[in-house]
Amino acid sequence: MALGYIVDIQRMSVRDGPGIRTVIFLKGCPLSCIWCHNPEGIDNHIELAYYKDICTLCGMCADLCGQKAIEIEPGNARNFQRNKCVLCGKCIENCPNAALEKVGRFVSVSDAMREMLRDKVFYEESGGGEPELQHEFSMQLLREARKHHIHTCIETCGYGDVNLFCSLAGNCDIVLFDWKESNPILHKGWTGVDNILIRKNLRAIDEKDVDIVLRCPIIPGLNNRKEHICGIAAIANELAHCKEIHLMTYHPYGQSKYARLL
Amino acid sequence: MLAPHFGGIANVANSLLVIKTLVYEERYVELPEFIAIVRDDWKGHEPLRRLIRRRFAFYGNDDDAADAMVARVFDDYTRMAAQVKKRNGVLRPAGISTFGREIEWAAPNGPRKATHDGHHLGDVLATNCSPSPGTDTKGPTAVINSYCKLDFTKCPNMATFELKIHPDTVRGEEGVEALAALMRGFVRQGGMFMHIDVVDSAMLIDAQRNPEKYPNLAVRVAGWSARFATLDKQWQNMVIARTQQYVKA
Structure with missing residues (x-):
């Protein structure tokens, strides 16, 4: 069984998909958004x-x-x-x-699953973090969860291999897909990568017949511009399975975390 | 009816868990020495006290070892109480509660000393059948799971616990859904009596400093109700200190 590399498992999360969920926060992200509020999740080392x-x-x-x-x-x-x-x-x-x-710690699929099942009585549902980088672990976990009739979500930045994304999406009930900036050049400036591949992956997942929720962090002074808001609307309109758009307000709590990382 | 009620069950069980682990399993400390340290209110042994507080998963974290110890204490107590079902024609059903007396029990000159689960003399301990203040760190679902491992058919005169929830958690439609899911999970697992406080401790601290701003803020604890501003400071502190379940929105 694959091992996952995680920051934490958070029980009773209520804003990451419908209902009470258990969220597996994976460690390691291909982006480095300047507003990131979980900086401990970026690096894939302890x-x-x-x-x-x-x-x-x-x-x-x-x-x-x-x-x-x-x-x-x-x-x-x-x-x-x-x-x-x-x-x-x-x-x-x-x-x-x-x-x-x-x-950061390693966790096996069965250990993660055991932790998840502890709250099964409260959910219809459950889900995870940046899954494409840990494709094997994420895939096994999603399959296991489905065996137990647990509702599954992934939240992804959308940057990575299209085939891996499609196979992950095929095992989810909802994909929470980040759409951070519509302008590719600004996207590169703020997150380290442009959004061309991300847009392509979003369209590919849309063809997989899975519900999509666009998650859009709105950062004052950066992407709270009319063009970006129109960009969100435009991309949502192109998608056949976009069920909701979440505009997420920026909060500064993450700053306290930067100081503590050695 | 005249019912015996048991207070501080979480601390009794947590303390026994610490003694079982440190004295009998790991032989980290001898029992007479440990007893002396705690009797002396941890003087000179603050690192040990802190180590205990951070190392152990206590009742309220859905930890099977800790919860098994609470269940054992619970079973022993209810079995003993059930031996005298009636006295002089008066029923004596067992219950678990503290009815706010955790305050007088905590008096520094009172009979209760420091406890082996890392509390100082004078600390207010667990209320009713709740986890000990500040020891539940896994969130509301874990507290409910821990509590529901007890068999409440043995405790006919009730055993309540308090679940403090931050307003952000139950805000909006998703919040109502979450609250309903919590209650469903509680009932499905055979829960008996759950008291939910939706309260922001920052607001209570503000109310303590500026009572004139909150003249009508009512605090309800199960059947108990009072205006916050009319409570004395110790009671206010107890209301604030009862473990707040903060779930980040």
Whole structure:
């Protein structure tokens, strides 16, 4: 069975498709949107998070670190050299304040499924994160979920191999498809890639006879322009299976997460 | 009818789980030493207390080990209570609740000391059949699942628990759907008494600071009802501290 590389499994999510859902947040994304509010989901390596406000500078981590990657200036600061760290995890396990966290873990299809089934009584439904990069894991998970008559969604940035997208979409009830910017040049500037392939994939999925929800983050000063809003409407009109358009308001909560990633 | 009611079941079970794991399974600490540490309110052992708080999944997280311990305490209690069904012609059905007495029990000069699940002397512990404050981290569905693992046919005089939900979670049509799904899941699993608070703790903190802005804010806890502004600070803090289930919209 395939292993998935995930940030977290969040139970009782109520805004990611209909009803109460369990969301598997996959780690690794081909885009790097400048407004991203889950930056821990971009990189496909294990990362360390450090919660500065919780840390009491007790020095336990520095004492335990075999690589001498951590230095405490008592009462003042904690200096960490990421290049020395070998991710042994000793500091994380032993931090009495839970100020350190490993972001990213592997999970098997059966473990993820077990976690999902715990809330089966609450849903008609359930779903996932950036699935194309972890196609094998996502595919097996979706198939398993369907075996248990769980309603399935994927949310995708739409950037990747068209055949993989179509096979994933074929195992979903709803595809939540991000449409971030209609202008390809601006799209490249803000997310790192242009939207030509994304548009092509969207059309291909539309032919798969699966319900599509367009998810459009609206970022003040960037894409809250008339041309983009018209662009959303135009692309929705081209699609045969677009059921809803979600305009998603920008919020700054993600900024707190950038500071903590080491 | 004169019913015995049991308070603090979550903390009793969580404490037993900690003792079982650290003393008997891992031999991390000897029992007499552990008892002394807790009697002394964790003085000089703050790292151990914090380690316990962060390491254990306690009741309310849909964790089978923690929930099995609560079920064991629950079964023992209800079995003992059922041995005396009547006294002097008066029925004695077992129940679980604290009726707000968790406040007086928490008094620093009272009989209740610190607890082995990492609470200090003077902390307000679990209300009714709810998880201990701040220990449920997996969201509302996990709390419901934990609670519903108990067999309530053994507890005829009720066992309620509180589910705090942030207003964002139940906002709009999707929110109503989610709330209905929560209740359906609760009933399907044999739940007995769920008290739902839809409350924003930020608002309550604001109400505590500026009572004049919220003269009519009513707080209801199961059958209990009061105007927030009329409660003393300790009671207000308890209402705020009851674990808030915040689900990001």
